[in-house]
Amino acid sequence: MKIICIGRNYTDHIKELDNERPTEPVIFIKPDSAVLPKEQDFYIPEFSNDLHYEVEVLIKIKKVGKHIKAKFAHSYYDEIGLGIDFTARDVQTALKNKGLPWEKAKGFDGSAVIGNWLDKTKFKDLNNLEFSLSKNDKIVQKGNTKLMLWKIDELIAYVSTFFMLKKGDVLFTGTPSGVGKVEPNDYLAGELQGHQLFSVKIK
Numbered sequence: 189m190k191i192i193c194i195g196r197n198y199t200d201h202i203k204e205l206d207n208e209r210p211t212e213p214v215i216f217i218k219p220d221s222a223v224l225p226k227e228q229d230f231y232i233p234e235f236s237n238d239l240h241y242e243v244e245v246l247i248k249i250k251k252v253g254k255h256i257k258a259k260f261a262h263s264y265y266d267e268i269g270l271g272i273d274f275t276a277r278d279v280q281t282a283l284k285n286k287g288l289p290w291e292k293a294k295g296f297d298g299s300a301v302i303g304n305w306l307d308k309t310k311f312k313d314l315n316n317l318e319f320s321l322s323k324n325d326k327i328v329q330k331g332n333t334k335l336m337l338w339k340i341d342e343l344i345a346y347v348s349t350f351f352m353l354k355k356g357d358v359l360f361t362g363t364p365s366g367v368g369k370v371e372p373n374d375y376l377a378g379e380l381q382g383h384q385l386f387s388v389k390i391k
């Protein structure tokens with residue numbers, strides 16, 4: 189499987205969205221080795237001094253597809269979830285400044301937390317789901333899928349024009365504001381519409 193991630197997909201200035209919406213989403217890939225095994229602690233990699241959490245809504249792809257139209261995208265997934273795109277922000281900033289790819293900052297071992305999956309039929313409207321991340325029992329990130337610049341089905345359509353989607357692939361749909369640093373002994377937990385879908389200890 190592969191993990192396809194979307195860069196900036198939320199803005200605080202929703203009213204200005206239509207004017208300020210960039211022309212294309214930012215895409216990057218994490219390898220399958222990035223998945224943090226379930227129930228395993230996250231170890232801050234030694235190459236970073238500024239390791240950030242980014243909570244994101246996840247979609248699990250259920251069948252092969254290429255050049256998927258947005259109006260048919262819903263038939264390519266049944267499950268929705270929540271996870272963390274761990275990011276070595278210092279490494280990413282250095283790479284960005286040189287115009288280099290982000291993989292070292294985003295695709296390292298354990299950088300993808302994938303929580304439990306929920307059947308999408310559990311929810312009336314996937315484009316109006318609240319989610320949050322708490323750090324040491326205090327909420328640090330709050331989002332709603334209605335604030336996405338590109339909705340889930342639009343992302344699937346866009347991504348599938350470049351990458352064939354396969355069963356088991358996971359789409360990370362981007363993070364809302366509030367990203368921040370983790371320290372050893374922090375405890376993170378993520379909720380989607382009141383369902384806690386993951387928790388992870390930082391080492």
Ligand code: ZN
Pocket residue numbers: 193194195242244273360362363
């Ligand atoms: Zn992200």
